[in-house]
Amino acid sequence: MSETPLEKIRNIGITAHIDAGKTTTTERILYYTGVSHKIGEVHDGNTTTDYMEQERERGITITSAAVTCEWKDHRINIIDTPGHIDFNIEVNRSLRVLDGAVFIIEGVAGVQPQSETNWRLADRYNVPRLIFINKLDRTGADFYRAFDTLKEKLDIVALPLQLPIGSEDQFVGIIDLVEMKAIIWEGGELGAKYHDAPIPADLAEKAKEYRQTLLDTALSVDDAAMEEYFESGDVAVETLKRCIKAGTISGAFRPVLCGTAFKNKGVQPLLDAVLDYLPSPVDIPGIKIAAEEGEDEHTERRRIKADPNAPFAGLAFKIINDKYGTLTFVRVYAGTLRSGDTVLNTTRDHKERIGRMFQMHADKRAEIKEVSAGDIAAFVGLKDTMTGDTLAAASDPVVLERMAFPVPVIDISVEPRTKESVEKMTIGLQKLAGEDPSLRLRTDQESGQTILSGMGELHLEIIIDRLKREYGVEANIGAPQVAYRETITRPHTELYTHKKQSGGSGQYAEVKVVFEPMERNGGIVFENKVVGGAVPREYIPAVEKGIRVQAETGVLAGFPTVDFKYTLVDGKYHDVDSSALAFEIAAKACFREGMKKASPIILEPIMDVEITTPQDHVGDVVGDINRRRGMIQNQESSSSTIIVRAHVPLKEMFGYISDLRSMTKGRASFTMQFHHYDPVPRNIADEIMAKSA
Amino acid sequence: MPTPRLHWMRGRRDEEGGEARTLEWIGCDDAGAAIARVVRLQGPLHTNWRLYQAVALDTEARVVQLRPPPPAGADWLAYIGGQVVGRAALPLQAVRTAEAALGAG
Ligand SMILES: Nc1nc2c(ncn2[C@@H]2O[C@H](COP(=O)(O)OP(=O)(O)OP(=O)(O)O)[C@@H](O)[C@H]2O)c(=O)[nH]1
Numbered sequence A: 001m002s003e004t005p006l007e008k009i010r011n012i013g014i015t016a017h018i019d020a021g022k023t024t025t026t027e028r029i030l031y032y033t034g035v036s037h038k039i040g041e042v043h044d045g046n047t048t049t050d051y052m053e054q055e056r057e058r059g060i061t062i063t064s065a066a067v068t069c070e071w072k073d074h075r076i077n078i079i080d081t082p083g084h085i086d087f088n089i090e091v092n093r094s095l096r097v098l099d100g101a102v103f104i105i106e107g108v109a110g111v112q113p114q115s116e117t118n119w120r121l122a123d124r125y126n127v128p129r130l131i132f133i134n135k136l137d138r139t140g141a142d143f144y145r146a147f148d149t150l151k152e153k154l155d156i157v158a159l160p161l162q163l164p165i166g167s168e169d170q171f172v173g174i175i176d177l178v179e180m181k182a183i184i185w186e187g188g189e190l191g192a193k194y195h196d197a198p199i200p201a202d203l204a205e206k207a208k209e210y211r212q213t214l215l216d217t218a219l220s221v222d223d224a225a226m227e228e229y230f231e232s233g234d235v236a237v238e239t240l241k242r243c244i245k246a247g248t249i250s251g252a253f254r255p256v257l258c259g260t261a262f263k264n265k266g267v268q269p270l271l272d273a274v275l276d277y278l279p280s281p282v283d284i285p286g287i288k289i290a291a292e293e294g295e296d297e298h299t300e301r302r303r304i305k306a307d308p309n310a311p312f313a314g315l316a317f318k319i320i321n322d323k324y325g326t327l328t329f330v331r332v333y334a335g336t337l338r339s340g341d342t343v344l345n346t347t348r349d350h351k352e353r354i355g356r357m358f359q360m361h362a363d364k365r366a367e368i369k370e371v372s373a374g375d376i377a378a379f380v381g382l383k384d385t386m387t388g389d390t391l392a393a394a395s396d397p398v399v400l401e402r403m404a405f406p407v408p409v410i411d412i413s414v415e416p417r418t419k420e421s422v423e424k425m426t427i428g429l430q431k432l433a434g435e436d437p438s439l440r441l442r443t444d445q446e447s448g449q450t451i452l453s454g455m456g457e458l459h460l461e462i463i464i465d466r467l468k469r470e471y472g473v474e475a476n477i478g479a480p481q482v483a484y485r486e487t488i489t490r491p492h493t494e495l496y497t498h499k500k501q502s503g504g505s506g507q508y509a510e511v512k513v514v515f516e517p518m519e520r521n522g523g524i525v526f527e528n529k530v531v532g533g534a535v536p537r538e539y540i541p542a543v544e545k546g547i548r549v550q551a552e553t554g555v556l557a558g559f560p561t562v563d564f565k566y567t568l569v570d571g572k573y574h575d576v577d578s579s580a581l582a583f584e585i586a587a588k589a590c591f592r593e594g595m596k597k598a599s600p601i602i603l604e605p606i607m608d609v610e611i612t613t614p615q616d617h618v619g620d621v622v623g624d625i626n627r628r629r630g631m632i633q634n635q636e637s638s639s640s641t642i643i644v645r646a647h648v649p650l651k652e653m654f655g656y657i658s659d660l661r662s663m664t665k666g667r668a669s670f671t672m673q674f675h676h677y678d679p680v681p682r683n684i685a686d687e688i689m690a691k692s693a
Numbered sequence B: 001m002p003t004p005r006l007h008w009m010r011g012r013r014d015e016e017g018g019e020a021r022t023l024e025w026i027g028c029d030d031a032g033a034a035i036a037r038v039v040r041l042q043g044p045l046h047t048n049w050r051l052y053q054a055v056a057l058d059t060e061a062r063v064v065q066l067r068p069p070p071p072a073g074a075d076w077l078a079y080i081g082g083q084v085v086g087r088a089a090l091p092l093q094a095v096r097t098a099e100a101a102l103g104a105g
């Protein structure tokens, strides 16, 4: 597997808004690089990367799929990601472990809401990017207008490396501004045939103008290149490419390419650009190690360089359970690993023995014997490694920078159709939740119901469908509910004594706990301040666990309690009657009593909603958002449509799509994603509590 | 693209932060005399407990305060004989501005 030298490896992702053409582009890449012998189409349900049944039925990507291909003596590992916001975890984890990305936008609509979200995600992980303006064959496609939306919406220095020749159904090829030539596709043979040509006369002026912008922008990152330019009034192609690569990696500018994946034009130059401008594992500064607790996220920390001879370090970024067992996908940052080796899971602090190793091609796999820095492989046989965990050599047990996971905001209750499948359902859901950090599973302490939290209705629908197909469990689900949270607003100290000492072996435990509010997203923090053994050491974990478990079911309406700190400050025990169980029970009761006195409140998810509506319906749309307790953030017009951006409580957005359609005669559309949690107003809190009682 | 009439050379550099970047290009005539300069604006900059929003450096590297500050993105100044003749976002554009001004003048 590691025949290819590091400089000739590219690990890239393809990311975009829904339906921009990621899977279609990936499919072309596999065809032109000779991996597949025929082009699959999303609408025929036969693409390589959309291999799940649900993906093929629906024509959308749900899970990210990795494929590998060879192009001009280089190896490119590609991850095709989904565009739908419900599956954003897939984009998140892919961008986290990739060295570069191809960012697709549509030639008709330009930058769309999900492109923006994914762009910011790539910013967070500092991923170098190429932009591909796709679908130039479509009626209404306009390269220049789509290009303008890059500057407007993303506020970036977008730098065209190509210009289109012709448009819509007359789109025949591109002008390559680096080499100043035209590339024309001949039609037929699925776009495999193309040739160079002189730049068409009617585009000569435009090409010159854009070439000058390219030189002005690209050369400014490299003084030697500037000098070369001053010498001769131009630079060698190699010099220009070197500058474009440097600027792409540093993010000084973002190169823009174009084409139509569906009509098979522009994909090969895109592959060339991936080799020329996106970094190999050795071109990047290396991955940062995680911040120590309390340390600022942004401080400069040690980086792990891609070196196959260094101690091993890798990040588990994806887990799949299939009929052969659990596959753990790992991006290797340093060192070399052979099957049979033992490494440390430094996140959870235990050893893992590496069983078999595979290189993955969508759902097919090829066994490999070793894997080294720069590569991505799937391991079998890891016992307890979750998404985001670091695996490292015992000689240098680093913890790599963690991943951030999206917040699940929709709850449904799940119940198996038959009593016998309760256990099967629990196992299935636990496995699915193990694969997907944006899916959470909990049991309501009072009703005993299993509650599943996910990113949206589509996400949960797919999970229930997978439960049926992959685990053979038919489940009934409740109506989707808002995933409320509870928290406290005031510190409170609670003393609780648990005592059952009437004959036989008794139970005794006393705990004194300080509950304090933390800032939003602060999580749950435990501190032990017991002195002099008032609570014996061995019982402390029981206290910690008791409160953590009980916090899953808040005191107001049974929603998980978040963002608080609890400190065990004192307690009492009995030589004979105390036990871990007694302390756990005491801790749980202490939480229930204490929380009530710490001014608890209910939090609701507030969504960032973006509505695209024709001009003549703006009034209705805005009025309706106000009725839904929404706060308009801004309004922007682009040609004949208006984009309204608002923060609206998720509760008020149920069924919005049909209301919006009838309000605008089907002409408006919207997208939304989680933004933050806010306290719910009094009357709504009462409503929620009444319902849960 | 008109052939540049001046010979441009690297001027002052900023070596801070491990990465050297050129802050100035100097345009000389055939006899080697400095005719024009393009200078990267710096700022906000603290010197002597004063805060400058945008500054350039004169030939002796003294701070020259600019008023009003240039629009965002126009980071390069083209100078001829101590006179600002234009501003641009990129150094090559500023070079063209300087040469155009020479041609016109
Ligand atoms: N006309 C035209 N249609 C295209 C082009 N590229 C993709 N499509 C079509 O657009 C639709 C969506 O394409 P996909 O490749 O599934 O898009 P995607 O970005 O992978 O979508 P998700 O994974 O669901 O986010 C399909 O019907 C494609 O055939 C193109 O260049 N031109």
Ligand SMILES: [Mg+2]
Residues within 6 Å of the ligand: A022, A023, A024, A050, A060, A061, A080, A081, A082, A083
């Ligand atoms: Mg897709």
